[in-house]
Amino acid sequence: MQASQRRQVQPEPAPDRDWWRGAVIYQIYPRSYQDSNGDGVGDLKGIIARLPYIASLGVDAIWISPFFKSPMKDFGYDVSDYCDVDPMFGTLADFDALVAEAHRLGLRVMIDEVISHTADIHPWFQESRSSRNNPKADWYVWADARPDGTPPNNWLSIFGGSAWQWDTRRQQYYLHNFLAEQPDLNFHNSEVQDALLDVTRFWLERGVDGFRLDTINFYFHSEGLEDNPPLPPEERNDQTAPAVNPYNYQDHIYDKSRPENLGFLERFRTLLDEYPVAAAVGEVGDSQRGLEVVAAYTAGDHRVQMCYAFDFLAPEKISAGKVRSVLEAFGRVASDGWSCWAFSNHDVMRHASRWAASEPDRLAYLKVVSALLMSLRGSVCLYQGEELGLPEAELAFEDLQDPYGIRFWPEFKGRDGCRTPMAWDDARPNAGFSTAKPWLPVAREHLPLAVSRQQGDPNSLLEHYRRFLAFRAGHPALVKGDIEFLAVEGDAIAFARSEGNERIVCAFNLGAKPATLALGDGKKGQETGGHGLHGTLEDGKITFHGYGAWFGRLD
Template identity: 55%
Template sequence: MSKAPNNNWWRGGVIYQIYPRSFADSNSDGVGDLPGITAKLDYVASLGVDAIWLSPFFKSPMKDFGYDVSDYCDVDPLFGTLDDFRTLVQTAHAKGLKVVIDQVLSHTSDQHPWFVESRASKTNPKADWYVWADAKDDGNPPNNWLSVFGGSSWQWDTRRKQYYLHNFLASQPDLNFHNPEVVDAILGTVKFWLELGVDGYRLDTAPFYFHDKELRNNPGRGGAKEGDNTVSDVNPYGWQWHVYDKERPENLEFFKKLRALVDQYPNTTMVGEIGTDDSIATMAAYTSDGDKLHMAYSFDLLGKDSSAPYLHGLMQKFAEKSQGGWPSWALANHDVERVGSRWGGPERNLQKLRLAAAFQMCLRGSPCLYQGDELGLPEADIAFEDLQDPPGIAMWPEYKGRDGCRTPMPWVSQAADLGFGDGKTKAWLPYTEAYRPLAVDVQDKDAGSHLNFYRQLLQWRRTQSALIHGEQTLLPVHSQVMAFVREHAGQRVLCAFNFSDQAATLQLTAGQQPAQVLALPGLSGGQVEGQGLVFEPFGGLIVQLA
């Protein structure tokens, strides 16, 4: 089958992540669902985004809330039916929204029929579909690999009398991508949803598909690693260099096969989640040359560091290594503390959050928002007895898990359940009282709200072709100000952001003559003075250059 045309809507398009469990509950069972999402698509379209990304809604025992799939080709009854999904896709397309779905290809649930068969014996047809290994002579696991969620990544199975690999929960066994039958089966599940009309995939744990066939030990990195943004600094997972349990060179060949399949469907895309020891370099490698992933994002903007030198270093590294690759920059998702608290601080500094939003929308790449970012939601405070997230429960209180960013979306301020469902049913996670004044109905009516700032920002961005299509040139590193120039079709736009709580000045060169300040409602605190820019704390400025 020949390669289908691609209008590259994704290249610079804005993606809005929806976590289905927590978006909208249509049937009053306390869990969000596909019909609930469909009912809210007018709201999503009003933001000015180009696509929605749906976290998993496939059949699952929900040990990791859908990231443990037991049937790749069906909807879990908790979320609805395949017909509900078809209706969602049709409705989204009618409103000009693309639909990207999460694909968890590296591992399945231990209740998936493939694994049930695989663990039954060492000789059955699917015996080699998962990663099995004998114990060492002393009974220990075959090597030192660790699970992202804590402890060894090997689980003993009494039936086969072997260990199986799980990079996450023990109930999430890893598939053996060295087996061609597994690759073919996985590609078949990808094709299933393409045939139903999806516009692309977000690929969960993209570096984990292949493992080292020799099962060599990972080298140590000398104890605790500061700033582990995947789980927390209390997890020894960060004490290894993960050179053998993930990011193997065979990944690149699999991405080429995946790309060849996706390219058979018009106007489709793939964005990979990258969590590796050198994520920026991996992003570049996985998106280079136009024959692998269309784009990728890392966890490098999902930590607490928002200083100008740090941001400059990330962008410089990607520029040096990109080989023409395309990034997707996310400031938040369902796995990390909400950016409203992480960057906004305990007082939820709205000026800094608006500065961060403008920065994200001006970068070369495809921005990805997480539901509630547009409301400026802070991290929810969850009591231990209300926790649902397995690693949060296991590592409490040093690490409180991911539930704080997953509580129900606040739609109606005065409703008992914030408009999430019918107001009578207890939700899977508690409602966050602090969200009442930030609810959609409150912010919708306030022209100066954070929600309406986002709408204005995305609408304004659509009028600036340089910010969507342009190349990006960084200005020299500055202790306070992150600045770069975007250029396209003769338009040169200087984007400068003071990421400090002190006033700042940025001197420009002779070739950077400001011609016009581009007005962006809600972004303030900067002005042109002679051949320089002057900023208030957390001030920003976007300037058309002569």
């Protein structure tokens, strides 16, 4: 055989280290996604069974909320063993099988890493609290009482009351930014950082593609333990805590978002860079400085790849003006940073209730705002059931599981309403989630919106998400391109996304009434189809029906 006739062996393509930039990430709350063993709680095998559905949406990755060993005081966000699976969710072998199947289907796997605090039954804390001179004595944040026995400063817990809990063994207070059963780790101790990086490596070696870093701006506190100053009443708009929580009364300059965190994030990124595609997205809970923190944490290529703040997760309804102001504000403070945008997640009321309940055409509104989200510059997080338009579930007090909701009921009903089981099949018991009584009730109002009802219906929200995600994936400018806002007024918003030789104008009418958007006399262009939304360009004007959108090229 002549050399020219030999089959040329093509080298494997290099892994795309930049896959996260513009990725669409689907968040799974494992307790509520799919129960495979009939105990009323979702699990890893249940997720595996539903991975083909997730892949059919056209997303790039999944983010799985915590499944580690835990006493479940905060439903997995209180970890007692970072390197094992809680038996209610399965085993490490189940997790390995999940990663393998996700990769086979072309999905990246990101997992929640909850490292600002542990459970109080974690062996590290048990040793730390045993004495003031044991090897882990300063692995957590300990402080003496004031002379009158009160806590060392005025710091408050997001879950209510003081952020300090008295420990009778050490005769000291320990810090907990969340539940008293969630003591905060002391990141000023390099041994703590080393141990947490070892945990990160453990999961990278098991094949995960990245991490969602819970409460990333809570890692460090001020070693001086200074009192936080008060906030004026007009500035008490913390998006991470309900308005009834006095946590909003303080400017949290000493208990979170500390500059010392940057050094740890650089260590963290150095570890990620040892692996071909590892990436991280951080959760930034800071209403006063959220976008600035996101910019700092994602600057350059030596910290985390992306973060999200709560700008679009707050109760305030989205508007054309707000979208533009948030995106432009981020552009001003982050010349090279990258954000991840979301409208819903496991901690906030679903946006189908926050925003769409007052709209005359709920379905059309949810279609246009989802298209807007998936057209913004940045990566995107979609929360399970968002693609179905699930509203916040109405629960009775006796059904609540969330300690946050129980603490502030009835003015704040907690997070259970967005965590109820996924609605798969309205004709099956418990909507196909479980054969047993679920840990939270299946919402009756979710049954007409089940996957079985929407699958295959081209007018449904589910098929809209599939259609629009395919449209987005076919246009590099919508994935990784720059953004330039165009001058418009009212409920309409327009911007151009550009990448290489591609430039797409994206225009949206967020209102129920028809609208006209003037782009300039004589402007002509070509509509880009395939997204299923409607608008027309004629004589330099885009004309929309209510909740319309137009995508295309301008001449």
